[in-house]
Amino acid sequence: MSLMLEQVQLGYGGSTIIEDISVVIPDKKITTLIGPNGCGKSTLLKSLAGLLKPMKGSVSLKGKALEQWSRKALAFEVAMLPQKPTAPEGICVKALVEYGRFPYQGILGGQSQNDKDVVAWAMAQTGISELAERSVNALSGGQQQRVWIAMAIAQQSRILLLDEPTTFLDWGHQLEVLELLTKLNLEQELTVVMSLHDLNQAAQFSDHILVMEQGGLITEGSPADAISPKILANVFNVDADVEIRGNNRPYFLARGSIQAADQNLLAGVTP
Amino acid sequence: MRLNIHRYKVIYGLLILAIASGLVCSLIYGAATLSLDQVVHAMFSQGGEHSDRVVWNMRLPRAVLACLVGLHFALSGLILQTLTRNPLADAGIMGINAGAGLAAISVVVGAALLPFGSGIYSQGGQVLTWLPIAALTGGCITAILVYLVSGAGQMTPLRLILTGVIFAAVFNALATGLLALWGQAHTETVVAWLAGSLHGRNWLHLWILLPWTVLGLIGVVFCLRPLELIRLHDDQVQCLGVNIRFWRLVVVLLATLLASSAVAVAGPIGFVGLIVPHIARKIAPVSFKQQLMLTGGIGALLVMTADLVGRVSVAPFELPVGILCALLGVPAFLYLLRKNP
Amino acid sequence: MITVHNKKRALFIVTLSALIPVLSLMVGVEFLTPLDLWQLITQEGDRVQRIVFWELRLPRILIACFVGAALATAGGVMQGITRNALASPDLTGVVAGSSCMIVILTSLFSIDAQWFPLAGISGGLIAGALTFALAWKNGLMPLRVILAGVAISSVCIASMTGFLIFSGAEAGDLFFWLAGGIAGRGWMQLEQTFAWVLIPLFLSILLTQRFRVLLLDDAIGQSLGIAVSLWRLIFMLLAVIMTAGAVTLAGPVGFVGLVVPHITRKLLPEQSVLWLPLNALVGSGLLLGADILARLPILAQEIPLGVVMSLIGAPWLLWLLKRQYRTGGV
Structure with a gap:
């Protein structure tokens, strides 16, 4: 059984950051979280590592809630690389x-x-x-x-969580890191869960995409399924062209940002 | 790597040599300077002549005690700096010394003022035996209070230090007040004690401190690995299977144990724990184990030397070792403060 | 900005500050009823009571008022001009510097008490200047100021202790003074020192318009045509002189300068013209209250004022810290 969240609510102190998310992280795949700043990506990763106890619902691995794992036993299963x-x-x-x-x-x-x-x-x-x-x-x-x-x-854990592993790197090094993760995923059957900012990189290197906005999960699926122009407009306020390239990987080219006033209009117009 | 090992051998050799010669100097110099012959004579034939008694009953235990106290304060400083990831932390800054001192003073003053008290600090062996425990209790309570006020699980190193500084100020004011209340007859003893002094310490004090030294060192060995890891990001540490809250508390208590027990026999000697770890890190930038060992050694050397200087420089008076350490340590502290962002 | 709620609070505080001196006159080993007080003021009363009233209580109360007002105002000024909620005469080493210089000069040259204020001011100035100079790095970060203050205080306390040990007979007196207390202070001490406290106190209140500008951004102050650096220096000097005067009178009493400005900020905005005077008022009220507690006949002797102030101030301070942490202030 893989790592999964069931109707999880997360937050720090009294404030809630994530309301009711249910996700199954696919085993031996690369899963990427995308979404604007402050949408709860880091919080979600923390809870997947068992570092943040859910306020409601449960995060479980192999059918057992993470709170019931000892820290040491969990260390054999999950490794995490924080942002800084x-x-x-x-x-x-x-x-x-x-x-x-x-x-x-x-x-x-x-x-x-x-x-x-x-x-x-x-x-x-x-x-x-x-x-x-x-x-x-x-x-x-x-x-x-x-x-x-x-x-x-x-x-040597089965699952590796990375919080924006490419943020402070230049372009070449970003690709280097993502290629390394792909190699580890293929050769070692490592399950990778990470958050990324660059949508094209997310589409190119992931098997599964989770799109988040304001503490909620908007959609999930393969890169081509999960990221549509409508999603880009709604979540990122970006008006973009999508082009499907080889091996069914989408490629995005931004035409410009959308002001809030245009957004409703756009949401109605675009299919 | 091989080169490194050789380098460490040389450094440890020099350190041991320095401690040994410091020890010999401590035995020779003092209110009256003895010859090396007299010292050797004293070491091998106990009792007998006056000089024998001076060396054996006064100077030797005092020098050894200085080493132990230095070791205690320096190690607790390194531990706290590692824990808070802040190069300016030590038991003095964080209020632990002050809390331990206040508890010890309360016991002494209590024993003196209350009808069933068994006399004052300098005479009463019974009170003395209880001092490390009182100091330890005070130190632990302070450490836990500081820990809780700085937000327990969500504490940041910055908050920890800020809270500690304020606790230290409160406890120091209380200690001064309590002593003033005790009366003027004891002023001199008390002032010296507050500054941190080894005046008049003998084998009894040494035997009282020693079990805590052993306990502390065993603790250090057990905390070594978690301490190394605590230097990483909190999330990483936990994902490596370390229960960070538990170990943070254990490590704080260990540092408290080391500092408080030393406070109980020597008073609050500040700044040793602050500067010595920096020297050790300069010498051994890579290995944490080496840093620990060097910190212990240099701490011992520093306090012993400071005590010797304090005894000899203004003889027949004595400068408390705590004053010398503060005068030495503060410039170093300010330098570090300027250097750190 | 002064809401009705705040008005009520302010009224409460002011009334309290007026009542405390009266209470302070009454309480002590010899208890005086309000009637006794009235008789003592209007006509001659009992001889013992008269001595207690005129020679012991009254000067003592004045001293407590002066000390409290000076320390609180100095704290407010320091916090304002450094825009640092934790700056205060004690945490920045000014108090330790003053005490240190007094102890050193006393034990070296046995200087007369009339020179205490000057010694205290020079010591406080040196220590304060050192602290701020060392903490300055593109502005004054609270933590750096506190740490530099700790360092400077430590040096001062260490040297002070060294001199105390050699000063022999005088050590006892000095030590009690160091514990912070106004026991046994009378008209003489008041006469020697009052100018050093009152003049800078009044000056800073008179110059409150300038002070308000310093609370703003530097650029605004300059565009208003005010030499910001110069005025900051002037206010710092005033604060140090007040503090030194207070230290001379009562020894190093902590927490007043730190805590009072935080109380008064709840009553009036810092920008208010009345804010500095309010600090003085609340400060003297607080110290008088502490002094009443200090001489309640609980123990055989008086409790040093420093102890009472710590016991009152510490919980306050912790609450303050806790709240700052919660709101993410530090």
Whole structure:
């Protein structure tokens, strides 16, 4: 059974951010959350990682609510990369990746041969083996992101959650990270759930899309099904052309933003 | 890597050498300077001559105690800085020293004022034995209060420090007031104690502190891994299977235990916990384990040296070690404050 | 902006501030009824009561009023001109600096009490200037000011303790003074110091129009043709002088300067012309109240004022912090 939310309401303190969402995250697929800023993407990811207890409803994995999992048992299932991870000052790449093995070690530490092999594997997968002794803070943004992903996959969990993994990267590095995630998904059967801002990247690299707006789920499905011009107009206030390219991936070209006054009109006109 | 290991060997060698020579100097110098022969004689034949007693009963326990106290404060500082991810945290800034001190003072003053009290601090062994426990209770209550007021689960390092500073101010004012209430006869003892002093400490004090040192060190070993991880983003830490709320509390209590027990025997010595971890981080920027060990060693060295300087510089008077540490530590603190965004 | 609700509150506070001095005159080891007070003022009463009233209570109450008014106004001024809700004479090291200089000069040169205000002012100025200079980095962040204040206070307290230890016989007296108290202060101390408290207090209230401009954005102030930096400096000087005067009179009493401006902001907007005077009023009321508690015959001796103020101020402060955190202020 996969990771799923049933009629979940989420929020911090007294304020509600997400009202009543039910989603099943498809196993061994890449799922992407899209939606405007503040629509609750990060909140949803947090609850999927068991970091935020739902106010109502339940988030469950393998049919068991996340609250009932011990943190340690959950660590074998779900890894998460927050939007702005912070590396301890002066730490080197290898040491940071080794932290990913924490759930497998006793309280006093001590690495087994397996731990060392997995760390080496994770660094090779992400192409950072040569950087092993470098200080993390001295690396470029793209390299740092790969180090964080290496740490997350060294955890060898089945599900990897990433909160806007491309936000602080330039174009080339964005693609690099997304290609890496696709490779891990294909070769390791890793389930990936992430939030992205770039719709074309979301369409190109995901199997499943969740469109969110103001704490609600608007629609979900394959990229071509989920993102239509109407959705783009309603959710993002963007007037865009959609072109379906090879392997049924849509491509979007914005014509311009829509002012609120035009929106009702547009919603009526466009099919 | 191999080069690094060699480098550490040299550094540890130097540190041990420095502590050893500091210890020897502490035995030789003081109100009266002894010869090395006299010191050696004292170490191997207890009792006997006057100089033997000075070395064995006064200078030796005091120097060792200084080392332990330095170790306590420095380690608690490193732990708190790691926990709050803020290079300006330490037990003094966060109010723990003040809370521990207030509790200890309450016990002493209580014992002196209440009819069944068994005498004052400097004489009563019985009161003394209870001091670490009182200080620990005070320190823990303060730590928990500071933790709760700064928002418990949702606390930010910034809030933690701000709340701590204010608690420290409150408790210091209360402690000063309580002592003023106690009366003027004890002013000198009390003023020195408030500043943090090792004057007149002997084997008894050492034996009282030692169990807490052992307990604290064991705690440090067990908290090492979670502490390393706590330096990452909260969400990541939890996804690595660490119950962050639990460990935060454990780690705060560990730092409190270390600082409070030291406060109980030496008074609140500030700024050791603040600057020593920075020196350690400069020497060992990568490995947290090395940072911990270096912090302990340098803390011991610093307090022992400061105590020696305080004893010798204005003899026959004594400058409390806490004053020297503050005068040394504050410029370093201000430098860090300027440097950090 | 003064709503009816606020008016009621303000009326309550003002009435309270008027009642507290009367209460303060009554309470003590020797209890005086209102009737006694009336007799003492209008005609000659009992001899003991007269001494208690004229020589002990009255000067003490005046001192408490001055100290409270000075510290509260200084706190309000500091918070206003630094636009920092946590700036106050005690947290910025001004109080510690004043006390430190007084202790050092007393133990080194045994200076006479009449020089205390000058010593206190110079110490407070140095400490305050250092704190703000060190905390300044593209503006004054609250946390930086507090941390720099802690550092400067620590140096002052450390040096002060060092000198206390060597000052021998005087240490006891100085120590009680350091605990913050106005026990045993009389007309003499008041005479020596009152100018140092009252003149800057009145000046800052007179100049309140300038103060209101400083509360605004720097650019606005400049466009109104006011030398913002200069006036900020002047107000800071006034605040430091007031504080030093208060410290001379009562020792380092904490929390008044921090807490009172937060109370008065609930009653009047900072921008109001009456805001600074209101600080003075509430401050003196608060300190008088604390002083009444300090000399209630609970223990064999008086409780130092600093202790009472901490006990009153601390919960207030925590509540304040908690609220700031909740609203995301810090």
